[in-house]
Amino acid sequence: MEVSLGNTLVVPERHSRAASYWFSQAGCHLIDLVICAYVDPSMDPSWHFGPNERYFANFMLQLVRPQAERIRRLCLAFRDLYDICCLLQYQDDKDALPHHVWSFPNLEYLTLNLDPDYCVAGAELIALESMPRLHTVVLYYAILSNELNIHLPWSQLTSLTICTLRESVFRVLMTQCPALENGCFSIGDSKFEELPTIDITLTRLTTFNIQFDGASDP
Numbered sequence: 001m002e003v004s005l006g007n008t009l010v011v012p013e014r015h016s017r018a019a020s021y022w023f024s025q026a027g028c029h030l031i032d033l034v035i036c037a038y039v040d041p042s043m044d045p046s047w048h049f050g051p052n053e054r055y056f057a058n059f060m061l062q063l064v065r066p067q068a069e070r071i072r073r074l075c076l077a078f079r080d081l082y083d084i085c086c087l088l089q090y091q092d093d094k095d096a097l098p099h100h101v102w103s104f105p106n107l108e109y110l111t112l113n114l115d116p117d118y119c120v121a122g123a124e125l126i127a128l129e130s131m132p133r134l135h136t137v138v139l140y141y142a143i144l145s146n147e148l149n150i151h152l153p154w155s156q157l158t159s160l161t162i163c164t165l166r167e168s169v170f171r172v173l174m175t176q177c178p179a180l181e182n183g184c185f186s187i188g189d190s191k192f193e194e195l196p197t198i199d200i201t202l203t204r205l206t207t208f209n210i211q212f213d214g215a216s217d218p
Contacts, residue, residue, distance in 0.1 A: 023070070029070075031073075032072060032073035035060075035076055065102060068103060068105075069104070071107055072109070073107075073111075074104070075113070076111070077113040079115045087126075087127040087128065102127040102130065104128070104131045104134070105131075105132060110152075111138040111140075112140070114140060124149050125151060126151045128150075128152055129151050131152070135156065135157060136159040137152060139162045139163070142162075160182070160184075162185050163186045165187065171195065171200075177202070178203075181205060182206065184207075184208075187213065188213050
């Protein structure tokens with residue numbers, strides 16, 4: 001399902017009809033849902049930080065949230081976290097949408113793909129903590145700051161792929177993923193960070209890959 005944004009904040013009727021038809025065709029089966037949010041490059045860039053986020057939020061709330069319990073795989077491809085502000089909690093932001101509690105009781109695979117050229121810090125993704133069956137997570141450019149701005153049930157994950165993150169955040173994550181069996185990470189340049197040596201035990205680990213992106217002293 002590809003969402004093309006025009007000069008509107010309302011989810012088009014054709015999107016609603018297409019989603020309803022697709023969900024009905026799936027019957028009682030669990031579904032795999034891929035949402036790639038496309039913004040027309042000819043549009044004024046200033047739209048991206050205003051109406052766009054409301055549009056995509058409405059799309060998620062109206063068409064995705066009612067079907068959340070049926071989703072087994074979820075892939076969200078957006079330009080940055082602000083595009084899915086209905087999943088975020090803001091600090092001191094009076095214009096943000098009210099926080100919504102999401103529940104994905106059958107979700108097993110989650111992919112969040114953002115555009116590194118547009119990602120900005122300042123928000124926390126906390127709405128995806130209620131996923132009791134989640135075991136595989138793939139994050140592209142979703143963690144950019146020195147803090148872990150995405151809250152997931154890390155302790156139950158068995159497979160985790162992240163591109164790109166800071167070494168300090170990587171250390172925190174490893175202490176929170178005791179069940180990890182497969183890990184693949186790319187670490188950004190950390191030459192200005194002085195971090196102490198820590199011991200991390202991962203007793204179930206079978207595959208582990210780390211790529212250092214320009215790090216002066218891995």
